[in-house]
Amino acid sequence: MKAEIISVGTELLLGDIVNTNSQYIAKELASIGIEVYHQSTVGDNVERLFECFKESIERSDVVITTGGLGPTTDDLTKEVAAKYFGQELELHEPSWEYIKSLIERRGRKAAPNNKKQAYFPESALVLKNNNGTAPGAVLRKDDKAIIVLPGPPREMVAMFNESVMPYLKQFTDDKLISKTLRLYGIGESDLELEIIDIINGQNNPTVALYAKEMEVTIRITAKAKDEEEAERLIKPVEDKIKDRVEKFVYTNDDNYSGESKNVLEEVAAKLLVDKNLKIAVAESCTGGMVSSALIDYPGISSVFVEGCVTYSNEAKIKRLGVKEETLNKFGAVSEETAIEMAEGVSRGFNTDIGISTTGIAGPDGGSTDKPVGLVYTAVHIKGETKVFKNIYNGDRQKIRARATRDILNNLRIELLKLS
């Protein structure tokens, strides 16, 4: 079954509001295996809306619209949909009674234009709106349907869940079930080269790559009757992928919500807590970002001992015990300083682990030897210290953010080696 989504509203065309309705509907449809190949946005205009219905209905089985069900004359989605199907609008008494009662409850009288919201083709399935005056409807002709829904997200989402999903589910047998692998340390294009044959090699499950800030997500999606069948389809593909790129996979746990931006940080923090290893953090260029990323994990208090933002040389010496000689000889941005910072913070706070960052975040302060973007990070763990050198692209904030992700990834890797 194929669907299209049409969002109706001048405020969308003018960019006054972000279209969250389309995303919501698209995601829900995907979850029950209904394919969406097109989404459109169009204004409250009879000709353009009619044209839009024409294109969409020709390409799909069902068209879902949001917006344009209000009481004013420029709300005309339902009217144009009925016109497209060649159906007359008639007063739907139960809706009119409901609208009147809603308005009267607010202590007002229904205005004549409110009645407009209660008109539907006789053959339509009217959908009750429990959150506003505009009912929705399923308009049908032959084997095609137009489902008109109100525009305000709160009304739309409730109506979609209460009425549209149950209606659509009768037409779908299969479920779409996904498994997500999250990778760090490999770019999207390199990853594709590694597994292009797997990506192209099948269509159930499908394999798709999504690039995010410094990480890539692989989503394996199976169309199946149930979870069990999906798992059976997904497992061999997942294993094949892991055979090639497992070292970059930092989690395949689907309990991490797709929306969380900081799963890598969460994984590192969780490892610390699970292993019950105390940590102290010494930051120069990242200036608090590393501590902040760890503290975003709710359980961290049992292991996070202290963070130091030692931006100045003086603070590095006084707080962390970095040697003045080291700073003079190698500079604040150096392997040697990073090591002394990590070791010093761990020693000073008597922790199992000390981690540090020092670098040139720019925009000034770079040189040929030490360009903007150069960052040293160190992980001191149970008596051993590893130091990492990196040169990051981007502006000041980006460089700092990238260094932060990187050191937490390095910490994660070192923690895994312990087991």
Added chain:
Amino acid sequence: MKAEIISVGTELLLGDIVNTNSQYIAKELASIGIEVYHQSTVGDNVERLFECFKESIERSDVVITTGGLGPTTDDLTKEVAAKYFGQELELHEPSWEYIKSLIERRGRKAAPNNKKQAYFPESALVLKNNNGTAPGAVLRKDDKAIIVLPGPPREMVAMFNESVMPYLKQFTDDKLISKTLRLYGIGESDLELEIIDIINGQNNPTVALYAKEMEVTIRITAKAKDEEEAERLIKPVEDKIKDRVEKFVYTNDDNYSGESKNVLEEVAAKLLVDKNLKIAVAESCTGGMVSSALIDYPGISSVFVEGCVTYSNEAKIKRLGVKEETLNKFGAVSEETAIEMAEGVSRGFNTDIGISTTGIAGPDGGSTDKPVGLVYTAVHIKGETKVFKNIYNGDRQKIRARATRDILNNLRIELLKLS
């Protein structure tokens, strides 16, 4: 001039991400008087994309696409656009050099598929990407144009501002010149109520409100022949608005780029530097975010002495000199603790200013007396200490981010009082 926006990407069709690009572009186009009657979203599919170009180009003068410029084989927006215009793709050497240099700086080698991103029709105007590897382009044929832009919002927005707006502006006669007021501490709807008559009262200049995280921006835009005429039109409206809400305006300096998320933080940091007042930071629930926000300002090193992430009671006592008695009697999340933290960190590091945060970021740890979201912040400045209590909505990260913005706003206000 008429434009259409096409968003390309399977992740949009699946509802994995919200389409913020369309909104951004629509809003910017509206601001220079370019009309948008349609927006569409389509997947990475040659036939459907081709069809979409056909429909859009027939209806408009310029089509702007986002997405599908990546290095992988399913990125094909540019390829289909060129095909639609009947143009061959050729290697654009400067782009290829740039892409290679970017990748090499990261210490990696460009993969063969990266080269794909440097291919363009010879007649195209290539748009440099200062934030990623995918260049954009303006493809032209007869009097029509297709402008292809990268999908990641950060890359798209920068390229749009740097290259697309100047390009499109040549086709519009009048200039649109804006003045921006940034407000903190008042919500969008309250602000609208305050100045609704001003918003509705004229159309040149126009007045528009934009709500962001905890702040509102007022943009006053005049259509004028030159800067001088624009200024003459804008000034009286700006003054009228300021008469009513000046106390919430934290800057009207247009030198702060519209994109920077952290203008408030920058304003506070700049004030510190301008006044040459040394600061130390003590953070509990914000866990490094406040230090990090200050350090994001490049000139901060002259005044930022040290930051302490004292998440545990022990650290608060040892590092900041908070009294054990205070913690026992009032708790770590209390006015008294916040005050002792701010005073202690200032005393300990011998600074003019000490600021502190302590709160319950959740999800656990709340009680009836001290609910999740309760945060105390204190600003100790030249011998005096002010303490602020707030209860924030949102998840753990939101609460921490809100407390961070708030304390930096309070710091800003206290700094202004000094002059």
